[in-house]
Amino acid sequence: MGIGNWELGIENWELGIGNWELGIGKVLWRRRILFIIIAVVTVVLINLLIPVKAVSQQKYLVVPDSFRGKIVRQVQLSSPQKAIALTFDDGPSPDITPQVLSILKDNNLPATFFILGRNLKKFPRIGQQILADGHVLGNHTWHHWYHRMREFIIAREIESTAKLISEITGGVRTNLFRPPYGHRYNGIVDYARKRKDVVVLWSVDSEDWRGQDISVAELVEQVVTEAEPGAIVLMHDTGGDDNKIVQALPKIIEELSDRGYTFVTIPQLLQLSLNAYTR
Numbered sequence: 001m002g003i004g005n006w007e008l009g010i011e012n013w014e015l016g017i018g019n020w021e022l023g024i025g026k027v028l029w030r031r032r033i034l035f036i037i038i039a040v041v042t043v044v045l046i047n048l049l050i051p052v053k054a055v056s057q058q059k060y061l062v063v064p065d066s067f068r069g070k071i072v073r074q075v076q077l078s079s080p081q082k083a084i085a086l087t088f089d090d091g092p093s094p095d096i097t098p099q100v101l102s103i104l105k106d107n108n109l110p111a112t113f114f115i116l117g118r119n120l121k122k123f124p125r126i127g128q129q130i131l132a133d134g135h136v137l138g139n140h141t142w143h144h145w146y147h148r149m150r151e152f153i154i155a156r157e158i159e160s161t162a163k164l165i166s167e168i169t170g171g172v173r174t175n176l177f178r179p180p181y182g183h184r185y186n187g188i189v190d191y192a193r194k195r196k197d198v199v200v201l202w203s204v205d206s207e208d209w210r211g212q213d214i215s216v217a218e219l220v221e222q223v224v225t226e227a228e229p230g231a232i233v234l235m236h237d238t239g240g241d242d243n244k245i246v247q248a249l250p251k252i253i254e255e256l257s258d259r260g261y262t263f264v265t266i267p268q269l270l271q272l273s274l275n276a277y278t279r
């Protein structure tokens with residue numbers, strides 16, 4: 001009996017060694033898990049810190065409550081300031097958007113970009129650059145579809161674009177919406193108004209969408225002759241070689257500046273205004 005107990009004791013002792021080794025193993029695993037957690041947290045923190053600049057641009061996105069859910073083509077300014085808003089639709093595109101950004105930077109003036117979700121998904125860094133440069137992003141739907149659609153499809157077109165803007169910019173939300181081709185009677189505008197977006201149309205069409213059918217000089221002329229204080233100018237930062245906006249833009253800026261205009265984003269224009277012309 002005594003021997004048996006002793007042998008049991010040895011076995012228990014060996015089991016104890018085994019448990020102790022398992023314990024060492026557990027400690028190592030805990031350390032590894034801790035290390036992985038620290039690594040993941042570090043990566044997340046770095047990623048949070050990078051778009052800080054984009055988040056700081058949120059002030060540009062503040063629009064007066066009185067404009068939420070309204071349709072705006074042009075605004076009446078409350079001061080003698082000749083403010084005008086340049087807007088660029090359908091990007092971001094790798095060929096035109098960086099050139100437009102460079103021209104805007106050279107002239108130190110802000111603009112508003114109504115982006116398509118499908119393009120932003122392909123070129124998120126250009127979208128981030130737009131914000132980092134102090135410009136404003138607006139929602140122009142995912143696909144640029146304009147036919148009448150079921151509401152759940154409209155919701156997907158708008159919400160998926162809004163979600164992507166938020167994702168790539170570290171949480172920036174835009175209340176600015178522009179319907180494709182400015183169509184108002186296919187349900188899209190109704191949906192945007194319900195979500196209290198400002199529906200931003202335009203009062204000056206550069207007609208850059210005419211591609212080869214319009215010259216650079218005509219394009220400049222078109223914008224400059226139609227410009228008024230409080231106007232919203234439609235241009236496009238997409239369209240490839242046919243789009244002459246890159247050649248025309250420096251001249252448009254020069255001509256408007258010579259006439260005393262200052263350039264503002266859409267939220268800034270709304271803040272400067274008394275009443276919007278709506279219909």
Ligand SMILES: [Zn+2]
Pocket residue numbers: 089090140144180181
């Ligand atoms: Zn468009």
